[in-house]
Amino acid sequence: MRQLAEARNNAELAERRMIDAAPLQESVGDLERALLGDPGWQRFTAVTQQEFTGEGMRQMRAVCRLMAIANPLIRRGLNLRSAYVWGQGVEITARANGQRDGEQDVQAVVSAFLRDDANARAFTGASARDRLEHALGTDGEFFVVLFTRPRSGWVQARVIVADEISDIICNPEDRSEPWFYRRTWTEVSYDEHGVQEPRQREQLYPAVDYRPVMRPKRYAGLDVDWHAPILHVDVNRPEGWQRGIPDAYAAVNWARAYKEFLENWATLMKSLARFAWRLTAKGSQRGQAKARLAAPPPVDSAGSPQDVGGVALTPIEQQLEAIPKSGATIDAESGRPLAMMVSSALDVPVTMLLSDPGQTGARATAETLDQPTELAMGQRRELWSQVMLRVLRYVIAEQVRAPHGGLQGTVKRDPVTGREVVRLAGDTSDVIDVSWPDLDDADPVKVVAAIKAASETGTVPPELVLRLLLTALGVRDVDGIVQPMLDDEGGFVWPRGPGEVDGPASYGRAGADPALSGVGSMRPDGWDENADCGCEPDTDTDGDLDDGDDGGLEEDAGLTVPNVLLDLREAMSDRNLRKYWLHGKGALKIRWNTGGDFSRCVRQLGKHVADPKGLCAVYHKQATGVWPGDKRNR
Template sequence: MSEVLEPERKLEDMDTDQLKEHIRVLVDQNEMLEESIRDISLAVDDFGWKPLGAAQPEQAMDLDTVKKIAETCRALVVVNPLVKRGIAVRTSYIWGGGVQLGDRSQSWYNRSVRRTMGTTLAQLELERSAAADGNLFFLVDIRQGTVQRIPMWEISGKATSEDDAEKVTYYKRTSTRYSGEQSPSYYQPGETQHVWYPSDELDTPPASQINGVRVDRSKRVVHVAFNRQVGWTWGVPDTFAVVFWSKAYKEYLENCATLARAYGQFAWKVIASTKKGHQRAASKVAQTPQRDPATGKYLDIGGTAVLGGGQDLQPLQNIRPVDFGAGLPLASLIAAGLEIPLPMLTSDPGSGNRATAETLDEPTRLAMEARQQLMDDALKSIAELLGQPDLQIEWPPLGEEPVHRRVQAIDMAGRTGMLYPDEWRAQILDALDIEDGRTEPPGKDDLPLTVQNAQQSDEPAQVDPPSRGDHELRDEGGQAHTEEV
């Protein structure tokens, strides 16, 4: 390939042939640059991975790679509306309106526990961090009885057992410690400190230092890793599986919007056989272009094309309409990566039917129950370090039946005599989420009529069978004539 002409030679000093050669060389170099960029984009697919079958002692992603992935996933959770919606659906499945951690009146449930994992806000933050980082770190102070959450970017190292690479015994934290008040008008540089913390899996007395760095023996780190495989130390974000597909779906919608904008530039067509006809038609349909109220620029949508005799221009939107819905297979991959049904992800009932939603409900429920159990084990490990080995955690039910079905089931159980009247009433109040303000149980006259009738009868109240049709003997109590063979 020819070289670009000397940069000190100005374009105005070149003749036509030199300019053509110069442009051709620039075009070639631009094509090579585009190919290089595409190669780099494809290389992202292998980002942080080692070749399969390579003679490496470790086939997992290292800490720096996980941190880089987490940076991308954090932005994706905040910016991309589909991913944000998917994480919100997962969070509502797993945490509901909040999880009750035992008795809040006990002494162990202090302000640090409430701030890090006790309130609804803290629990929603944990789930979003799990989706974006793939790892949660809790620093438990055994002496003070407090809990602190460590961000992923402050973890800088690990130490494992000699005979078990999966067993992490120490975590290294690199953080900046600030002293004094920080304000926009006054900033005092902080001090970077390096500290090792024992893991909750360490079953021997902790060391005093590692490689000359102090070990804080009064604390323990509880690490919760998501999507981890055998032999791995660090977890992988939930959103990492949908990074490329969310980008592909976003680009597809952008391209469709560009096409729709291009097709909308011509709204009318005028055909005239003479020049005067051109002018007359143009003067009748011409109008001042509208302006964008925000920018003040002329809008280039809804224009008119004036053509000559024998010429024709078909509206592009009628010939080739833009189908935004054709990109749903890309959205379905995002839904699959987040383990939620597609209709819930897109908030579009037209993207699925009832049969599809019911088919996907059971796998979704099981996946969310597995995440609940994972977090249940982690929260109980923290509570055990705080001196609460028997912590009871109340998780919200998954796939709860509608209220009217539950009331019907309770009513049928009461009518069959399986429930006492006070149990009957308590169950219905609980199903309707109504608090019972009475301090004493209701009297006989306060019970519903159906309950009073059931109490007066020794046998359970039975519902009269429905009529099977009119018959002349129905109202007389007789039986219809039947013939036996």
């Protein structure tokens, strides 16, 4: 009986709880029905699942373009992004510059493409890069079409706006692999009377990474231009979508809200400015007060109105006071959170966006680039690096493929991936370096000190040290300074300072130990070395650069022996001399990489070079990879 009573009580308790919860269940149900029954929510869900429609994307891009022109916040935000990315410039260089034996000049091909006037106007120039960065902000994407001449391999880069690409045809089995881009545009020509003749055109362009073995002239009923592949550059593209989203899209509504706030604030200030004083008077005095206020102000002796600094004399029954502003004014800083939403959408600091650190800010705050912004701009720079590298790889490949191209090599298809692989002849590297300056204002003194410390390790080539130093000092034309300091084989030629003579400094410039120069001369200044020196004339006239004991070896053809002693700079820049002692029969005499090679080099070159130890130190490094005296050389 007791268990039955407990069960009955529990049932009643559960029933009461269900009755109490009924209103809550009904409220949740109503909310769910309202959410699912709203056509707006259904349309939004369907659109986001299937991507925005083409017409919706065009409208979105049009709004963003208009806001980038008319709204100061959007305009400045996009200008800041472009300045962060491109303001300090970029250096694009190929490692192969044709200076070494058998090496092709890839740098010449890269420079010709980048500096071409037409390419610079459309894609590679400073104005074009700024314009395309703004296009990513307002359109979210652009399309680079690479028109190619099959015989010469010359590539012309042009940009197609996003509105002209109506469809992207992908691999049926892989949506992330584009095959063709469908372009629809209106071509306008003129007849002999100057009348426009518009013509609707439609064509397919292959993706730059899509080059099948069989390339049909038509696909899906449209002509295909295989000599004009397209590289699609997009940003903010959600996973599974095909088109990019503008940077400014997330900031448009907040920029409009900030604009409306400032307009309302200005309207309020204008309204408050209409009334400055309030005159309180009793009923019988109101007419007199109104007439007095309407009367013109008094004048001084010169007839000028005294409308500033006048004195108000009122009866006891009248009171003149300023209209109180408390509770009626709104500070313009109250709209700062709206501007912060715009800055968040564009990934720029609000202090930079408003050109004002704010009431609680400071100059240091306004001039500091925070780490999230620095990372965001670095990410955009990385995107541009990949774009430039992909375009230049295509340029190099077409120069190899063309029968009259500027580079020699092979273009073969990988049997595993099915993609084309380009190999340059002569063991030439196709690596291209894209170097960006630091976004932060690094102290040049500290940077130079770090480069100097790295150079002193003996592991950094002098050409790279010079490039790093010039970049740290903000020099723009680095290649124009470095190239004249390289000899025909790519070796670095050290400059000589004004009035500088060979000695310990020459060894230091050559990367050797200055102590190798030995003890300096103890003779007074102006001493004539040829006067009464007791020296015997040089009797080595057989042209073998040897002391006579050559073991019967014949000298290399075409090598001319100098009749005078060469200084270190002249000897290092002598290409024939280096070939002879590093790779010719002179190398057989020295026997590099064996015990005593440095001493044999000094003995062999002593009669022909003023500083044989310095030159031999450099030759030793080039022949063996280590400096004389290095523990790895023991």
